Structures are given as C-alpha cells and as structure tokens.
Amino acid sequence: MQLLMLNLIRSSRLSARAVALILMLLPIAQALGQTPLQERTVIPIDWECEFYFDQLLTPADIARQHSTTHTFEKIPNSWTTYRNDRNEPLPAHSYATYRILCPVKNPGRSQRLALYLPLIHSSYTLWINGAEEYHSGKVSAVPFEESPRASKAIIPFSLPAGTPGAVDTVEIVLQVSNFNFPKAGVVFAPRLGDYETIVAEQGRANMPVNILLGLLLTLLIAHIALYTLVQNLKTHVWTSVLLLFLMLSVITVPTSQLLQIFPSMGWNLYYSLHAAGRLGSMAALLMLLHNRYPYSFPTTLAYPLAALGGLATILTTLLPASLYISAYAIGIAYLVAGLGIAIVWVLPRAIKKQRHLAVGTLIGLIVLGISLAIDYINASHGDTSHPPYSLLTVGILAVLFTGEIVLETSNSVKKMRSLVINIRSRYQSHYGDNQKLTEELRREQSQRKSLEEAAERRQWSDEGERQLHQVIIRNLDDLQALCQSSLEKIAKYLKSKVGLLYIARLSPETNELGLVLFASYGLDTAQRAKYETCAIGEGIVGACFLDNTARIINDVPKTVVKVNSGLGRAVPKSLAVQPLESDSGLVGIMEFGRFEGYKEHEEEFLKRSALQLANSIMHVNSNEGSRKRIEQLTEALKNATGVHSATENRC
Template structure:
C-alpha cells in the first residue's frame, strides 16, 4: 500500500514537468504553400502559430527585401529543417554556406504581432515588411567574415492588412548543418511574450531545483565519503542543470549575449559527454552487481577521449563526431534499462521506483538525442516531428528522476531513524533498570548506618558491574569498541617488545541491511546475537578477543598468531557461521546468512602502529566483499 502511494505521488509530479516540456499553444495548424500563408480568416492576436511549410529558398545568396524579385530562386523548401537535406542540381548542399529564405503571409487586419525566433545555425538577419527587426551574430560569406551567435529572441512588428513579407538571411560555417531546426512562431505580442517568459520560468525552475538537489547530494558525500553514490548523482544533476540553461529557451545566451559561441558550444557538449559516465558510475554504486565492469570502463574511456577532442578542436570539427557519440549514448541508455529491469526482477528493495525514474530519464534523453542529431526528416509523421522539435526534455526527465531518488533517500533516512529510536528505547529501558538497582542500594545504605561497611562493599560491586557493562556490547555481550581500544594498545606493545606476531580478523555480515529490511530489526538483533555467540565459543585461548566493532561488524584479535593459523581460524569461523543456517532470502550469495572475513597479520615494529593492522584487515575485507562475499581474504 505504501509503494502504491509513492507511485501515485510520482505520477502526479510528472504531469506538470512533462507538460512543461512543450511550449506549444494549441492553434489551428496551417502550413505554407509556395511561400504563402493565408491568415485572412484568422485573428492572430490571441494565437500562436508555427510558420512551417514551404518557404522560398535562395542558396548562396544574401538578399535584402526588394532584391528578391530580381534574383533567381533556388526553389521551395520545407521549413524548418537543416539545408543539408536540400538538393540543387542533383547535388546535396553542404553544411557550410549561406542562404536567404522568404515567406509571405496574409493578415486580416492591422495589428501588433511578434515572432518567437529560436536558435539559428549560426547567424542571421530577419526583416518584416522591409524593416530589420532581429539579428544574431554577423552574416558573412566565409568563415572569416561571419561571427556565430546563439540568441533566441522575441521580435515585435506591425502587421499590415493584406500581404506581409518575412525575409531571413542565414549563414553558417561553424556547424556541420546550417539553417533552422525549430519553428519560428507567429502570434499576438502578449501571447508570444507569455510563451517566452513561461518557457524561461520553467527552465529556471528546473535549473534551480537540479542545482539544489545536486549541492545537497554533494554535501551528503562530503560528510559521509563511504558511499560514492551521492557524489555521482550530485555531479550529474549539476551537469544537467548547466545544460538546461543552454537548450530550449537558452536563458544563458540572454544573460550573456556576447558569450563566445565556441566556448558556449564546448560547455554544452561537455555537459552532455560527461553526464553519461557520471550516471553510469551512479547506477554502479547503487547496484554494483548488475553493471559489467568492462562497459563501465568503456563509457569512461570514450567520454574522456571525446572530451579531449572537444577541448582541443574547433566547433565545426568536434561536432562531426557527435552522431557517433549519440549512437553510443542510445546503446548505453538501452543497456541501463535492461539492467534496471533485471534489478526489479531480482526484487531489490524499492527497485521499482528506480525503474520508473530511469524509464522517464531514458525516454526524455532519447528524445533530446534524436532532436539534436538532425535525423528527423520530412517523411516523419507530424506527431513525431512535433515531439522531436524541442531539445530540453531530458532536463524535465532528470528532475523527475532526482525526485524519485530523493524519495528513496528520505525513506532510507526514515528507516535509519526508526531503527535508532528502537535501539534508544532498549538502551533507555536498560538504563532505567540500572537506575532502579542503584536507588535500591542507596536507600538500604541510608536506612541502616549499622551496615555501612556492607553497603560500601555492595556499592563497589555495583560500580564494578557498571564498568563491565560499559565495556560490553549490550546486545551480544561481547567486548565493545571501547574495550578493544584499550586491549589492542597493550597487546601491540607486548608483541612489539617480544617480537611476536599479532593477527586480526575483520568480519562483516553479508547483506545485513537486506536481512533487516526483510525480517525486521528484532530478527536482525537475534541474528547478530547468534553470530556473536558462535564467534565467542569457537575461540578457546585466553589471549583471543572477540569484539563487536559496530553494527554488523566484528573483530577477532589473535595475539601470538602466525599468518597460516589466523587464516585457518578465519575459515573455521566462516564454516561455523554457515552451519548456523540462519535463513536469508535477501542474500545474493546463498539462502542463509554468511559473512566475509578480511585477515591481516604483522610483527609490530617501531615504524608501525596497530591502526595499520586494522586498515590492512579492512582492505582485505573489502576485497572479500567485492570478490563475491562469503569468503576469507588475506592481505599482508
């Protein structure tokens, strides 16, 4: 029931985000024919209409209004699209070049209208009825004479009753494809401005939310560096947030209109290239057994190679390799989805929430990749062409995925707090019992002065018991970490003086969190008690010491013990715990509780400390866990 409520919450949260992915306002869709749109029967004041369809096309000609009538038209072309898809004289047009487009539309009345102009590849001038109303960069006939600039903008003008003329000059020598990939939208000034401002507000909201979530996860990693997942997730959120300001409404170019085109393009491309290995590392840190290490390394290597190419080459060079990286990205996205499905099939805890967020992130990322790839052509159905026209879907998908991950994080914190509360109540009950015992002894001492000596003796006994309790773990009754810290120093100094070896076994219960999640914390405590009792009763020498080091971790300290003997003892303990046959269906090792053991052995010297012994055993334990668990690993 709880999972169904969370799923419903995610679906509700998706509605405004996915709705915000499209900036289109419903209006009758009419396409230009032979360079003409007839709006004589339509009032444009309260509508927004894309100026799609057939435009007049003048290739390798930069013509101003008034010059087109005396010039030879290359033909009519579908707009918007890259001019690389056009053919003149049975030859494909190259990406580098310049052209003039013209569209005429018939207005029913004199009114103030506006155009919403998207990013143009890569410089343009735009006239309406002979008046220059918008431009970006510097138009030129060669790479040296033009200046590229991305600058989406709004341009207002006064439409005349009858025929109106729109003329656009475009030049491009900095991108593999030139022209205009997104629709120019025409409508009332208020409607167009509202469309622009709503788009900016939505993208700034996504940017702010992703930045906050990213910084929050980086702070989590800063305060607890054992788990790298918050680091990778925080970096991914920040990379997507930066890219959000450079796609869609491209608010960054509005803030910094003089920003170098080369620098901006490199930043946008690097944000995309680096996001792929970062998200792969995040998924591997969350589900380490489901991603193949070779694929993870390939993703990191290719991203590093492509990033170096972006940094060292100009825009028209490194953008040529984009399609190869886009195809590689699609393969990795599909691979991640198959891994997430496998996680769900294995019934990992709350994996369905990861799958839902991953599906949304993957689908929106695929839309962005296809949109930016230029693979869309005129043969695509109108619905597909509409879907694959915006390049900012993945920002919305990433925000939804971030919310899903944050819900999982909140649930994890809630479970941890619940466990701490439960343990606190147990400790409080134990302390209350001790307080009652001390109060009873104190009252007896006060009531009978004749038994002062006897009462003093009893108080000494109580203090002794309290001291013992302070050195014992209340759950397993093993020595606790405080006692270990005292004992290890003495044993280390003794073995240093006598030059005897000292060994340490670092023991960790495999998938203990899964056990608690499946059977409950009370069953988890009973499991730890059985393991602690087994460890204690399996060792017979007075110098051997068994310690509950913390949580599901135990330490066995073996003084005057050689390496081979320590390893044999570790295998013996591994077998004894396996023989307990405590059921554990959530384990990925076997269907009962198992442990992993790291072994270290040293002969103390002046240049070493007992911390080295623990660190080495901890490293050995890490290798035992990453090597498959339920095993013994020794490191010198």
C-alpha cells in the same frame, strides 16, 4: 546538527513526492495553456519559402531582381537536405537568403506583432517588411570574415491599421551564412504572432525548465549536505555529479533562457556545454548504478564505460564545436549504449536480487529512452514550441531515485544517532570512574613530585654539610680561621651577599658578657669596625642571642648592614639570623643577608650547620683553654724549678 539533518531528510522525502506530482502535471498545465486563442494568434512558420542559395540579398535586391535564381524549399530544415539542379545535396558551409511571406488577418487597427527566432545556424541578418530589425553575429560570403553567434530572439514590430478582415502579408527576409557546422540555415521553426502571446508562450515554455532547474539544485544541495554528514557514502558523490551534469543539460535545451540571459554566447561554448551535460550525465549515471548495484554492474565494465564518457566530456569542452557536431552520431551512440546496458543488463540483474528501486529505475530509464527518441524526432522537424519530453522523465527519475537514496541515508543517520547515544551513555557511565582515576593519578604525580623535590633538597643540604665538615676539619687548630672559613662556605652555599659571625666573650674591662665579631663576609674595613661588637639584647643580633631564637626577616630596615656591589651599596631584602647553639650551650650568632628570600630547606640547612659549627667552636675553645692551662702549669713548673735550683746553690 544531526537533528537538523534528520529534519531536512524528512522534509526532502515529502517534498520529493510533491515535486514529482508537479512534474507529472506540467504537460497537463501546458496543454490547458494552449487555448484556441493562442492557436489563432501564433503561427508556426513551417511552409515553403523562396530560397536563394549562394546569394546574400536584401529586400531591395529581391524587389529589383525578380529573375534572380531561387527555389522554393520547406522550412524548418537544414539546407543540406535541399538538392541542386544535379540532384546533389547542398553543402553545409555556404550562405543563402530566405524570403518568407506570412499572411496576417488585419483587425482594422494597428497591431503589435512579434517574430520568435530560435537557433539559426550560424549567423544571420533579419529584415521585416523591408526594415532591418535584428542580426546575430556577422554574415559574410567569406569564411574568415563570418562571425557566428548562438542566439534566440523575440523581435517585435508593428502593422498599420487597414481594412478589417483583410489579409496582409508580412515579408521576412533572412540572410544566413554558415562555415562552422554540418547543419545550416533555419533548422528550427520560427513563430509569428501577437507580441504578448509570443512572450507568454515562451514564458510557459521556460517554466518547466526553471522548475526542473530549481528541483535539481535543491536535490544537489541536499546531497552535498548529506555527504558532509555521512562521508562514507559514495552514492551521494556520484548523485551530486549527476545532478550537476543534468542541470547543465537542462540549461542548454532549445527552450531554456540561457541564450537570452547571455546573448553574446558563442556557438562553441553553447555546444560544448550541451555535449558535456549529456555525456557527463551518462558517465555519472553509470558510476551511480555501479555504486548502487555493484554486484549487478561490476567494476570491469562500469569503470571503462564511465571513463570513456568522462574523456568524451573533457574533449567536447576543449575541441571546437564543429568537430563535436561532426561526431554527433558517436555521442548519440554512447548515450544509447549506456541506456541499453543499464536497461537490458544491469537493472534486470538487480531486480533478480531484489534490490531497492531497481524496478522503478528500469521503468524510468525506459521512459527516458522513449522521451529522448521523441525529442530527437521533434528536433529533426524543427519543433521547439514546447519543452523536451525528456525533461519530465528526468525530473521524475531524479525525485524517485533521490528519494530512495535519502530514505537510505535517513536510516543510516538514525542508526548513527542511536550509536552515538549508546556511546555517549557508556561514556557518561564510565566518566565518573575515569575522573576518579584521573584524580588519583594526579595525586600520585603530585606526591612523587613532592618526594623528588624533598629528596633534591635533602641531597643539597647533605652536600652543604659535607663541604662544611671538610672546612671545619682543616681548621680545628685555629678558632679565627675556623670561624672565617666556615662563614664564607655557608654564605657562598646559600648565595648570600653578606655574612657576620659573633662569639660570646667576657669583656676584660667590665667583666660583662658581649658579642665579638670573629668573622665576616662581604664587609669592608669600615663596616667591620662598625659592627665589631654587639651588646646582648641590642638590635636584631643581640635580641636573637638573648632569645636564642632563629629569625628570618624579609622586610629589612635601612639601618641594617649594607651590601657592597658594582652598583653601589644596597640593603639586602632578606636577613637570616641563626644562633650558634652547641650541645653544651649558646656560643654565638650567625647573620646572613641577600636580595631574595630564604626558603624553608635553606633555613633547615642553616640550623644544622650552626649546630655543627657551634660544637666545633666549643671543641676549639676547650682545646685552647686546655693548652693555656698546660702552658700556665709549664710556666709555673719552670719557675718552681728555677727557685729550687737557686736555693741549692746558696746552700
């Protein structure tokens, strides 16, 4: 993105010089285009004509009423400059009829002519040689019935063939009514001539406007793009605003094609755009100068002037155009004051401080002021045959001023790019160290987590052994109760669904060692009877006792004991078989089953619990054996004592 913007900046600097050269050559091209042929074939209508004030007449009315009161007045001019019999200026809000006679040399063949009508205040109907050809708005002698409309038109018509070299007369009758604006009637000069020449002339008049619009639009896009890249430069913001208002001013000059593109545009909208463009341009220019030269144009002066222009711009878009035209002199005064402050005070102070482009901007604004004055004089004489000279100055100023801003932005972007490269290199140099630190931190976190989990598992196992020890202490005098209570505690602590505890015993019948079920958990009566004994080496339990090896089985066969639940009887998914090996030897086997697998720390807990329980079982067995021997000895002593007593009695 940065490379793209740098290329855009470089190309814009080159294109700015090219566009400035094109703009300076426009008047030369325009002068070359005005050949003697055009001068002979296009006639500006700027002579006296019949003027019928307070009368709306058709060509037929004029032909029938030769004695109709009229005067001869020069056009172009607002009829407010004409005077009545009492030497008073005519009122602007009224209506009138113009009859214009134009001499045309006949070439001896039919020819296609055209009449170009510029802006006429404020509605009109046109007849050429007795035929109604065009109307703009609705003409009326009653104010509330009139419908004004702003329009420019090229009206084609044909003249029949006649005597070669003879002079024919084209009669133009124009009804005009105005009840809205202080200027009235034919304010700008119409032009009569060959149709193709008139069209080509208007095309040449529109060409500088179109070129300038394209230039301003290009600069606007460039500044918006630059602002998105360097958002801390307010200069781009105000330059973009200035370019927008300049475009609005350009499209509302008399030679623009705005009214031809939008023929139904009303006077209010046209004059609102025209005024907003000029006033807004001056307000934006003042803010731009303040941002460019803040020490030469302080905030205390720049903000009030710009705010005044912004307020005036808003009011012109909201109020009727007639009010703006009535206060036209105030708008001109604001423009003159803004240019005067910039030329006389701001830019000379900036030049003293050797600010960039201050000299060029000062010269450009002086030329712009002169161009605006010339354009105002031409407009007051009704001359709209060429584009305003101020357009050329605006174009050159825009290119020069924008070129300097683009150059500064280019330098800023270069500095930013070098800063980014420097930061990136530093980042890359520290990236490896950061990666190592990150990896070490991750390892430490993983180790800490493992230690915490190990501590939790150890705490869990210790708690289980403590609870089992309490159960064992309470049942040391009864082997059956010891086995049952201990099995239930271990099964519940492991969340097992089923549990069995076998102890090795000699069979009285066969005198062979076997496993006898001493305790169970989760079995019904039938299951207890089924698994009451188990031979050594038979099944999983017998094999575990024979091998003296703990086993965890996850793929349990269907023949293994089933678990009773609310859903029926199901085979557990995982079995844990743990030998009960005491310090003196193997005592028995514990078997547990549940639906989820046993974890490593649970296996360790089961192993330690088995050792504790096996030692307790051996202790209880020893106590029971000792008790039985004592009982046997006691019984033997009793028997011996009884025999001795009987012998003595006989003796």
